[in-house]
Amino acid sequence: MFAAIGKNLSAAASAVEAEVSKQVERRESISSQEKTLEDLKQSTGTDFPGSDYHPSDRKNWMSNLDPAKLHINQIVWPGTHDSATNEIGVPAITRPFAECQSRSIYDQLVLGTRVLDIRVQEDRKVCHGILLSYSVDVVINDVKKFLSETQSEVIILEIRTEFGHKDPPEFDKFLEEHLGEYLIHQDDSVFGKTISELLPNQRVICVWKPRESPQPKPGSPLWSAGYLKDNWIDTDLPNTKFESNLKHLSEQPPVTSRKFFYRVENTLTPQADNPVLWVKPVTDRIRGFSRLFINQCFAKGCADRLQIYSSDFIDEDFVDACVGLTHARIEGKA
Template sequence: MGAHWSKQIQRQKAVIAEKKKLKKLQERFGCEYPGCDYHPPDRKNWMLSLDPERIQINKIVWPGTHNSATDKIGLKMITRPFAQCQTLSIYQQLVRGTRVLDIRVEENGKVCHGILTTYSIDAVIEDVKRFISETKSEIIILEIRTEFGRKDPPPVFERYLREQLGELLIHQDENVFEKTVAEILPRRIICVWKPHELPVSKVQNLFWSSGYLRDNWINTDLPATKFESNMKYLSEQEPVTRRKYFYRVENTVTPQADNPVVCVKTVTNRIHGYGRLFIAQCFSRNCINRLQIFSIDFISEDFVDACVGLTKARIEGKA
């Protein structure tokens, strides 16, 4: 028992030390960068505000959400705090400015996070289609994948996606990266479908395969460790103008089973407020031309503004 408590004390000391490290980094270098003072007049239509004819797909800094469809997962006040990564519905996230969705499914077509399940994928599709119907120029990256440790949905699931999203889908095509939003319209959704074992249909290349959305996720609840890991892996990528895939950085940390603090919000708050610091450090460390998808738990308006402001600076040649 004594060894267990000693380990817990050391873990808490490590967390405190890493939180201080990020705070000092922010105090020393600040969070300013080209575009940091920009706030889109309408987050629901921020791509339209920046002019679809000027926004090249590979120059967008895409605000994303991690475990996007977990707003109603589990039982409220019982299991939900251990799996909920967003409090907003998919529609509300899109209205706030989110443009990359991370949807995890299981064999029955329900959204899940680990062992907990929530509503059907139908609810996600309905929210996406509602948002699309209310906007004209917003492009969405919709990642749908089988959750780790779960079985794939049956083969008819892919047909369901085709039937629901068919005319909206931007077909898999590496030339898309160099096109502007205006050149892609009226198609609106890049759907990345990632089953574990099922082969992905190549009919008309409607879905983008897993290799077109990459990341280097590490399982840690230590914020400075995650921050520096994100920076390291990002710096190893090709610049966005030479890349033929999307690369995601997640400004998140993850509860650990051997730590007494296991509520997602409490843990992820250790890094949540350092999104702008990460962007500023990308400039300082000469890898800002590699940043593309930037995602977070419990997405905020400020996080969206940070990404949109950098996008604006890029299309104006300032970043």
């Protein structure tokens, strides 16, 4: 009996030792990848055409860039990942595991965000996995409040049914009813238009991505899933994500020749096999390298493909980087 107990204890100790070794290697890998990006940042800098531009009014940055000159396919759209998670879950208990933004939808828009990523479940509540936030009505009301206070700002509103959940019943009709006056109808010609050609009323490109319900049809007030694409890389390793983003972006057509939006997400995702499961400390490993990414887009020859650029916990500097590059495109400098 004692021999069996000893054998079990030895096996348990070996398992613990293996797990500790695994986590040490994981931490070393993360540190090494952070250093790789930091070294690149030090050697190349973070300059790019428009990097020194800072909008005087982020709430109205499209208006200030001249809507008559600003084409939809020229814009580098600052976006937020899991946009409506600022009140998700229980504060200090479950919220840190799912919160990707600390600002309200309205405050994100005022800051300069122009692409929103909203996940819903069957009862029209915003969710991230199994954790719940507020009703999607809060999102719609914040969007409409912002639009009522501005004149020339255009928003891409992506709403999708969260993985593992069912579509809200007749959700397309709900969106059309509540946003109808602002909706830009699905039409390939929109990509070549200037903002002023859409004004005064058409100011929201709403992409509805149901899981089981029919996709919006051509010409409808809503846009189908194929109009907003990305390549989601599920990792908590910063250089792995950075290099993968560059690779996938380089495989896209230039913005001037494609009829869909393509998103790059400057984010990281906590992994189940790692003890650090809170979103913020994980995604902070890459957040500081957003300008470096744009710099490297130019170095790798794929800057003409960058279009939607999204972040967790968006801040002023991220917005300024996107607006600055947009300004350079208008001026013919990028």
